[in-house]
Amino acid sequence: MDLLRFITCGSVDDGKSTLIGRLLYDSDSVSLDVLATLEKKRNATNGDAVDLALLTDGLKAEREQGITIDVAHKYFTTPRRKFIITDAPGHVQYTRNMVTGASNADLAIVLVDARQGVIEQTRRHTLLASLLGIRHFVLAVNKLDLVGYDEQIFNKIVADYQAIADYLKINNVVAIPMSALNGDNVVRPSKHLAWYSGPSLLAHLESVPAAADANPHEPRFQVQYVIRPQTEALPDYRGYAGRIQSGVYRVGDRVRILPSGLETVLKAIEVGQKEVTLAEAPQAVVLHLRDDIDVSRGDSIVPVSGHPSVVRELEATLCWMDERPLRAGRKLLVQHHSAVVKASVTAILQKTNIETYESMGTDEAKLNDIVRVRLKTAIPLVADEYRQNRQTGAFILVDDQTGATLAAGLVTATDPEYFTQEVPVEPAFSI
Template structure:
C-alpha cells in the first residue's frame, strides 16, 4: 500500500495537535482504551469537551502548558493509503524540531487560525517547508466555526498567503477551510460551508499524487554495509546493502563506483530475501556486482554518465540547532548519506531573515534556530547533488565532535 509522510506546522495555538487528533478520531484510527484515557484526562483538566490534542501531546510539560514541544509521530491507515504523521511544535524556540519533522515529509499542512490570519510563525514555517523542498503544501485555515464560517475571512487569508507564497518555491498548494474542534472538512465534508466546493483534508491526503516526487532519473546508491558471509556455502558472496537514494537500478546495468571510478555491471539485486530484476528509490536492497571491487561504507554506486559531484567544498543553507552559535573556523563532523567525515566552517555568507527573506551579510555567527548560508571544507570528498535535485544526496547533518549532538541540518546549494 502507498505511504504518505506528512508534517503539521504553524503558529502556537493554531490547532495542529487537535487537527491530528480529529483526523485519527473521525477515521476510527484510535483504540477504545486510548479514547477512554484522554476522556479521563480531559475531565481531570476541567475541559468541557474531549481534548483530542492529547493523542499527540504526550509529554507532561506539553499537557500542562497546552503546547507541543517534541515531534510526535503517529501512524494510521485508511483503505486507500498508509500515513506517518509528524506533529511539530509551533513555538519559535522549537523551530529545530519542526525542521526535523518536515525534513522527510512528502506533504506539509500549515495551519492558520482564521481569527488571527497569517502570523510571523506561520510565514516562518511556510518558508522552512519551501526551503526543505517538501513537494506538497496544504494551507488549512482552522477555527472557521469561530468566525461564523465566513467565506470572506477564508478568501482574505487565502489571498494573503498566495502573495507570500509567490516568493517561495512551492510547486503544489491546496487551501482548505476546516474546524478541527468540530470536525468540519477534516474527514467529512462540512455542511456549514456550502460555498466551499473542494475536498476534505483526508480525501486530499488519500489522493495527492506523490509518485513523481521521487528522483527516478539520477541513479544513486550510497553503500551502507558490505555483506561477506563467513560460510563455505557463500564463499564468493559479496553484497552491498543500502537504500537507493535516486533513480532505477536493473540487473545488467553498467555502473561506476565512486570515489574510485572503477566500472562494473550489476549482477543481482536482492530485496526481502529474494532476487529481483530492478529496484528504485527509496527501496532498501542488496546489490551484487560482476567484478570484485574494493567498496566500503560511504562509497556510491551510480551510472557512468550520470554522476554526483565529488567535492570537498560545500556551499549550503544550514538550520542551526545548537545553543552554542555557529562561527567561521569551527570544526565539526558532517554526516552525508552514509559517509561521515570532519569539516571546517570556512565562511558565513549571510543570515537569512525567514520573515522578510532579507539577508544579513554582516552576521558573524548563527544562533539557535537561525538559518544562514555557509561554506564548508571537508577532509574527504563528498559525493553530492544539490538539495533541489535530490533531497537524499543533497542534505546533511552537522555533529559536534565533542558531544556527538546534532547541531545543524544543511541543504547543499
C-alpha cells in the same frame, strides 16, 4: 493504495495536534482502547468533549503545558489512501524538530489561527517547508468558529498567505476553512461554512497527487555495511549492504564506485537473502560486483553516466540547531548518510530574515537561523544538489567532540565554477 506523508506546521496554539486528533477521530482511525482512555480522562476532568490533542501529545511535559514539544508520527488509512502524519511543534525554540519532521513529507498543512492571521512562525515554517522540497501546501485557516465563520476574515488570510507563496514560488496551495475543535470541514463538510464550495481537508488529502517517488531519479546507493563472512560455506562472499536511495538497479548494469572512480559491473542483487534481477528505491539490498575492488562504508555505487558530483567544496543552506553560534572557520563533521567526513565552514554567505525573507550579510548563525554557507571537506564527498535529489542532497553537521547534531543542511551548489560568482541577494518581502 498509495502513501501520502504530510506534516502539520504553524505557530503554537494554532491547533495542529487537535486537527490531527480530529482527523483520526472522525475517520474512525482510533482504536477502542485509546478511545476508552480518552473517555476516562474526559470524565475525570468533567469535560464536555474529548481532548483530541492527547492523541498526538504523548509526552508528560506536552500534556502539562498543552503544547507540542517533540515530533509525533501517526498512521491511518482510508479506503482511498494510506497516510503518515507528522505533528511538528510550533514554538520557535523547537524549529529544529520541525525541520526533522518535514524532511520526508510530501505535503505541508500550514495552520493559521483565524484570530491571529499570518504571523512570523507561519512565514518561518512555510520557508523551511519550501526549502525542504515540499511542493504541495494546504493553508488550513483554523478556529473560524471563534470569529463567527466570517468569510471576509478567511479571504484576508488567504490573500496574505498567497503573497508569501508567490514570493517563494509555491504553486500548489489550497486554502481550506475549518474548526478542528468542532470538526467543521476536517473530515466532513460543515453547515457553518455554506459560503465555501471546496473539499474538506480529508477529501483534499485523498485526492492530491502524491509526490513523485524516488524511482524516476538517477540510481543512487551508498554502502552501509560490507559483508565478508569468510566461512567455509561462503569463502568468497563479498556483498555491499544498504538501502537504494533513488532509482532502479539491474543485474548487468555498469557502475562506478565513488569517490574512487573505479568501474565494474553489477553481478547480483539480493533482497531478503534471495537473488533478484532488479531492485528499486527504497528497498534494502545487498549488491555484488563482478570485480574484487576496494569498496568501503560510505562509498557510493552509481551508474557510469549521470553520477553525482564528487566535491571537496560545496555551498549549502543550513538551519542552525545549536545554542552556540556558528562562525566561519569552525571545524565539524559532515554526516551524509553513512559517510562521515571532517569539514570546516569557510564562509557564512548570508542569513534569511524570517519576517521579510531578505538576504542579509552576517558573520554568525544563531539558534534557528537559516543561513547559506560554504563548506570544505577533508576528503571528497559524493552528493547531488538537493533540488535534484532530496535523498542525496541532504546532510547534517555534527560536533566532532560531543557528537551533537548542529545543523540540518541542504546542498545548493557543487559546481566549482559557481564559487567564483557573487552570491545573489534576495530583495526584502512584505505583506
